[in-house]
Amino acid sequence: MSLNYETVKNWPIPEAAQKYTAKDTILYALGVGSATQNPLPPEDLKFVYERKLQALPTFASLLAGDSSWMADPKAGIDLNKVLHGEQFLTIHKPLPPEGSVIGTDTIDEIYDKGADKGAVMYMTRTLRDAVSGELLATSGWSVFMRGNGGFGGTATGQPAPYPVPEGRAPDATIDLLTRPEQATIYRLSGDFNPLHIDPKIAGLVGFDKPILHGMCSYGVAGRAILKLRCGNDASRLRKLNLRFASPVFPGETLRTEVWDVEPGKLAFRVRIVERDVIALNNGYAEYID
Structure with missing residues (x-):
């Protein structure tokens, strides 16, 4: 399918505004498995209980976005062959448990891997408080477009994935459950x-x-990093990047493996315990040590 590089690269994506409530914040936390035991320990309770509620940092990645423009025939994107490749997040200020935000999306670059290999589009969203204008988060992602390679663009300059240390055991691990109904809640x-x-x-x-x-x-990976290196304090996480590797089925156990790189920085990956398959790879996180 033919992709018009100049048209897509310069697509006028309108700003998106969203108001979210404490209920939305709690629903997201439930959707990423924050309440799988009873009673809940206090460090988890604060993500699903309206009293002294904290928003999980990864919630910022879902807010104030609209990808409907990709379905416009003028874009030439084959939506039947689109995959989510990577996800990036930088937290500039802790997300309030409720509020109004404005998201501004930009298309950073589109890399042409070849007619038989597809194309990769990188995008960025800035998330600002709708009232104060403060920058809350910058999220980014890559879209692997298997049906759009060979449009004549360059393959040079595509960001390399963050390397996960080989040859040594992780410095910390944690297993977090997903429930059989996890996807029905998250959606x-x-x-x-x-x-x-x-x-x-x-x-x-x-x-x-x-x-x-x-x-x-x-989101489960974000919870794991909070538990392992942030004392489960949402305000301490500053960055969470990774690459999607394999699908997960609801009900499977996700084991996050962490390697400390330097104070406040780590590499990680997430393994599906039951099948011994890597689900999330090339992870990188920064946090307040």
Whole structure:
């Protein structure tokens, strides 16, 4: 399918505004598995209880966005062959548990891997408080467009994935559960792709049952880093980047493996315990030590 580089690169994406409530913040936390035991320990309770509520940092990645422009025929994007490749997040200021925000999306670059290899588009969203104008977060992501390679662009300059240390055991690990109904909860935060709930749709793309949203797994990874290196304090996480590697099925256990790089910086990956498969790779995080 033909992609018009200049048209897409300069697409006039309008700002998106969103008001979110404490209920939305709690629903997101439940969607990424923040309440899998009873009673909940205080360090987890604060993410799902309106009293002294804290927003999980990764919630910022979901707010004030609209990708509907990609379906415009003028863009030439083959949506049937689009995959979420990577996710990046920088937290500038802790996300309030409720508020109004404005998201501004930009297309950074589109790399042409070749007609038989597809293309990769990198995008960035700045998230600002709608009242004060303060910059809260900068999120980014890559979109692997398998059907749009060979448009005549360059493959030079694509960001390299962050290396995970080889040859030594991780410095810390933690196993976090996902529940069989995890995807049905997470989708209520805004991603209604039927792939994650409808067995027939999942079967059409080669899965014997619905898979978990990649961004749900991303949220679980964020919770793991909070627990392992941030004392479960949402205000201490500053950056969370990773690459999506393999699908996760709701109900599987996610093991986050961490390697300390230097004070306040770490590499990580996330393994599916039951199948010994890497789900999230090339992870990098920064936090207040």
